[in-house]
Amino acid sequence: MLSIIIPVYNQEKLVAQTLDSIAAQTRGDWECLLVDDHSGDGTELVLGEYAAKDSRFRVFRRPDSSPKGASACRNYGLAQARGEYIYFFDSDDLLAPGFADAFLPYLEKDPELDFVNFRYIRFQGSIDRVVRVSPPKPSELTFIEAMAGMNMVVGTQYFIWRRSLIDAAARGWREDMLFGEDFEYYFRLVHRARRGLSVDDPILVYYRRNRRGICYRSRHDKTILKSLLELCKSLTETTLAFGDGPAVRSGVAKTIRKQIRETLRFGDLEYLAEFLGLADRLDLAPDDKRWLDWVRRHPFPAILRYRPFFLFDGVLQKFVTLITRS
Numbered sequence: 001m002l003s004i005i006i007p008v009y010n011q012e013k014l015v016a017q018t019l020d021s022i023a024a025q026t027r028g029d030w031e032c033l034l035v036d037d038h039s040g041d042g043t044e045l046v047l048g049e050y051a052a053k054d055s056r057f058r059v060f061r062r063p064d065s066s067p068k069g070a071s072a073c074r075n076y077g078l079a080q081a082r083g084e085y086i087y088f089f090d091s092d093d094l095l096a097p098g099f100a101d102a103f104l105p106y107l108e109k110d111p112e113l114d115f116v117n118f119r120y121i122r123f124q125g126s127i128d129r130v131v132r133v134s135p136p137k138p139s140e141l142t143f144i145e146a147m148a149g150m151n152m153v154v155g156t157q158y159f160i161w162r163r164s165l166i167d168a169a170a171r172g173w174r175e176d177m178l179f180g181e182d183f184e185y186y187f188r189l190v191h192r193a194r195r196g197l198s199v200d201d202p203i204l205v206y207y208r209r210n211r212r213g214i215c216y217r218s219r220h221d222k223t224i225l226k227s228l229l230e231l232c233k234s235l236t237e238t239t240l241a242f243g244d245g246p247a248v249r250s251g252v253a254k255t256i257r258k259q260i261r262e263t264l265r266f267g268d269l270e271y272l273a274e275f276l277g278l279a280d281r282l283d284l285a286p287d288d289k290r291w292l293d294w295v296r297r298h299p300f301p302a303i304l305r306y307r308p309f310f311l312f313d314g315v316l317q318k319f320v321t322l323i324t325r326s
Contacts, residue, residue, distance in 0.1 A: 002030040003083030007073030008091040009037040027100040035073035071173035096204035114165040114193035120205040137198040149251025156182040180231035228259045249282045264306040
């Protein structure tokens with residue numbers, strides 16, 4: 001059985017579309033665990049209606065003893081799940097009817113396969129308004145190499161996992177992170193996997209573009225830097241613990257460089273020093289260190305290089321939001 005785990009918070013207007021897409025699966029051996037994060041609208045009522053109609057929808061409420069957030073909801077849902085295969089999904093995205101039929105057989109036919117990865121279509125408003133189709137994973141890179149350097153899309157809803165792999169992991173979702181928690185968790189899981197498979201076609205996951213979501217907010221909210229630092233710490237520690245080679249270390253350094261650019265846009269020297277310290281632990285090749293060394297020697301010119309664009313982008317986005325609302 002496939003256990004689909006969905007954290008839900010204030011999605012009264014959209015969650016019914018998500019649940020309809022799950023109910024429409026051509027394969028019926030699934031359960032959907034809906035963990036409400038103490039919604040303040042009519043979300044719980046909607047969830048209850050679906051559970052009353054179909055017992056495969058199981059509704060829970062995040063315990064008060066767990067911190068607020070999607071990660072705590074996912075950990076709680078996982079503890080209740082009964083399926084051999086685990087799929088983490090979001091409460092505003094959609095599945096095509098043949099999703100389970102297309103991807104579960106790979107895991108069922110090969111007991112050594114611990115996960116399946118697939119692509120998505122990003123849409124806005126309705127699935128006919130396609131914003132982006134995710135690229136395939138580069139075939140020349142291993143999963144760990146591709147994830148380390150962000151050469152593939154690593155998102156919550158783009159993997160189905162074998163339950164035994166998840167049970168073998170030492171830790172679940174990081175409940176202290178606001179952003180990048182899926183990347184952090186999945187990077188650890190892939191290191192423990194025996195084998196994974198990337199399936200380019202068909203594309204059966206529809207990811208809703210949401211300008212109010214955490215991914216969009218990360219570009220303008222300095223509090224996200226703490227989560228980005230925790231992400232890079234975990235990537236670095238996992239890489240060192242498993243003795244990953246130069247390709248993975250170079251990939252992690254690439255991810256750290258990306259987060260350093262975010263830090264420079266905020267002009268935060270304290271976080272800059274922490275990110276640079278992580279890069280030092282990776283024992284990088286000279287080519288990977290060149291830009292990092294320049295930033296270390298010239299932090300203020302580096303801030304001046306990246307911050308003006310960031311400020312302009314922030315003003316532009318506020319203008320677009322104002323126009324859209326009017």
